[in-house]
Amino acid sequence: xxxxxxxxxxxxxxxxxxxxxxxxxxxxxxxxxxxxxxxxxxxxxxxxxxxxxxxxxxxxxxxxxxxxxxxxxxxxxxxxxxxxxxxxxxxxxxxxxxxxxxxxxxxxxxxxxxxxxxxxxxxxxxxxxxxxxxxxxxxxxxxxxxxxxxxxxxxxxxxxxxxxxxxxxxxxxxxxxxxxxxxxxxxxxxxxxxxxxxxxxxxxxxxxxxxxxxxxxxxxxxxxxxxxxxxxxxxxxxxxxxxxxxxxxxxxxxxxxxxxxxxxxxxxxxxxxxxxxxxxxxxxxxxxxxxxxxxxxxxxxxxxxxxxxxxxxxxxxxxxxxxxxxxxxxxxxxxxxxxxxxxxxxxxxxxxxxxxxxxxxxxxxxxxxxxxxxxxxxxxxxxxxxxxxxxxxxxxxxxxxxxxxxxxxxxxxxxxxxxxxxxxxxxxxxxxxxxxxxxxxxx
RNA sequence: CGGGGCGUGGCGCAGUCUGGUAGCGCACCUGUUUUGGGUACAGGGGGUCGUGAGUUCGAAUCUCGCCGCCCCGACCA
Numbered sequence: 001x002x003x004x005x006x007x008x009x010x011x012x013x014x015x016x017x018x019x020x021x022x023x024x025x026x027x028x029x030x031x032x033x034x035x036x037x038x039x040x041x042x043x044x045x046x047x048x049x050x051x052x053x054x055x056x057x058x059x060x061x062x063x064x065x066x067x068x069x070x071x072x073x074x075x076x077x078x079x080x081x082x083x084x085x086x087x088x089x090x091x092x093x094x095x096x097x098x099x100x101x102x103x104x105x106x107x108x109x110x111x112x113x114x115x116x117x118x119x120x121x122x123x124x125x126x127x128x129x130x131x132x133x134x135x136x137x138x139x140x141x142x143x144x145x146x147x148x149x150x151x152x153x154x155x156x157x158x159x160x161x162x163x164x165x166x167x168x169x170x171x172x173x174x175x176x177x178x179x180x181x182x183x184x185x186x187x188x189x190x191x192x193x194x195x196x197x198x199x200x201x202x203x204x205x206x207x208x209x210x211x212x213x214x215x216x217x218x219x220x221x222x223x224x225x226x227x228x229x230x231x232x233x234x235x236x237x238x239x240x241x242x243x244x245x246x247x248x249x250x251x252x253x254x255x256x257x258x259x260x261x262x263x264x265x266x267x268x269x270x271x272x273x274x275x276x277x278x279x280x281x282x283x284x285x286x287x288x289x290x291x292x293x294x295x296x297x298x299x300x301x302x303x304x305x306x307x308x309x310x311x312x313x314x315x316x317x318x319x320x321x322x323x324x325x326x327x328x329x330x331x332x333x334x335x336x337x338x339x340x341x342x343x344x345x346x347x348x349x350x351x352x353x354x355x356x357x358x359x360x361x362x363x364x365x366x367x368x369x370x371x372x373x374x375x376x377x378x379x380x381x382x383x384x385x386x387x388x389x390x391x392x393x394x395x396x397x398x399x400x401x402x403x404x405x406x407x408x409x410x411x412x413x414x415x416x417x418x419x420x421x422x423x424x425x426x427x428x429x430x431x432x433x434x435x436x437x438x439x440x441x442x443x
Numbered sequence: 444c445g446g447g448g449c450g451u452g453g454c455g456c457a458g459u460c461u462g463g464u465a466g467c468g469c470a471c472c473u474g475u476u477u478u479g480g481g482u483a484c485a486g487g488g489g490g491u492c493g494u495g496a497g498u499u500c501g502a503a504u505c506u507c508g509c510c511g512c513c514c515c516g517a518c519c520a
Contacts (some may be wrong), residue, residue, distance in 0.1 A: 390480085396480090
């Protein structure tokens with residue numbers, strides 16, 4: 001993409017409503033624009049990152065054997081009355097009525113709909129196990145939205161639902177989700193720690209929350225520092241292997257790690273003192289096993305091998321896709337701007353032309369652009385007629401992990417400069433080597 | 444919903460207390476200049492001061508209502 005043809009409305013000054021780094025930087029980098037309290041338009045740059053995150057979530061869910069679909073945002077109140085949650089959910093649910101005066105709602109979650117789909121079509125235990133998920137916009141009418149996309153009213157969320165014949169099968173589904181979530185977060189450059197959590201309005205007593213450590217997090221967390229040494233890495237995983245999934249769950253959840261909701265001072269005190277940590281965390285996902293809580297009232301049953309009708313065991317699992325942008329920025333920024341992890345960056349590499357209009361510099365940039373594109377990468381070429389300082393400031397702000405700087409001075413010596421946004425370290429390289437280096441980083 | 448604050452060109456703000464017909468910086472347009480970390484100079488465009496009613500000869504400024512937004516708290520992913 002050439003910056004002169006893109007839409008990137010960066011701000012030099014910070015809009016006054018933004019309090020925390022991620023909100024401030026998303027506004028300044030031209031990623032989002034507030035439409036009303038807690039509701040945002042996603043401008044091209046923000047939309048690009050949102051789609052990257054969404055893509056990672058899709059890939060990892062499909063890899064785990066879960067099946068993508070899409071349910072509507074607007075739902076009928078009928079199903080919610082049936083489950084008993086229409087009254088329980090409270091003011092947080094946005095209630096609307098259609099032209100006929102029928103009660104409708106903008107879905108805050110999808111247990112009712114998915115269960116209805118399931119009970120309409122699934123009759124036999126032979127159709128199990130089944131895990132369906134979708135990535136769709138939700139609305140929760142927060143009393144006080146804040147922190148930009150971290151705590152919006154409208155938000156994009158992946159939510160999935162597993163249906164199993166037995167509790168054992170459902171717990172394996174639970175484990176699969178834990179593993180697939182760990183992989184997803186790691187690909188986004190985040191360390192998200194599974195912590196024992198509270199069921200909340202979704203219900204269920206078997207549940208973990210995934211938290212990213214950050215000073216601006218909404219939750220207070222307590223953990224054994226040994227959990228932050230764990231990483232998934234690129235280990236091979238067979239999602240049908242019950243023992244392997246169980247082993248990974250144990251590896252990642254056996255050490256003490258809890259939010260303040262479930263924190264237990266006595267257990268915490270058993271951790272060696274030098275490993276005890278308390279910090280703040282941003283919740284980026286949660287998984288639940290809730291047994292037959294929804295399948296019984298809604299009549300989601302299958303016939304078992306014995307011919308008896310039995311309610312299915314269910315679980316649900318969510319990843320806050322839009323809020324992840326905020327979490328990633330909270331965990332990856334400095335005073336100049338965002339620093340995208342390679343896995344989610346909107347463009348893999350920036351090209352800064354220090355002297356737009358100089359025939360040699362222009363040609364060198366065009367060559368780099370073509371070479372990077374040819375390697376399957378998407379560079380952002382700053383071809384505006386701006387001063388070097390302005391171009392650098394914009395690049396630093398939008399946070400592309402790598403930048404190639406091209407100027408007449410370097411070209412005389414046959415080199416361009418490859419700079420890491422994260423470390424600030426620059427290397428002078430021939431254009432060919434610089435391209436090869438960037439391609440290798442993303443290989 | 445309780446407490447606090449804000450609403451003035453696209454963004455950040457001053458002016459409001461003490462009423463007299465709107466100003467600064469950035470951004471934008473034109474020209475010159477400059478060119479390796481947000482150049483400098485000159486010229487220029489753009490605002491019914493959130494909104495409605497009232498007080499007044501006169502309201503951004505005073506009074507009342509309404510709307511919107513932000514912060515703290517309770518709530519929440």
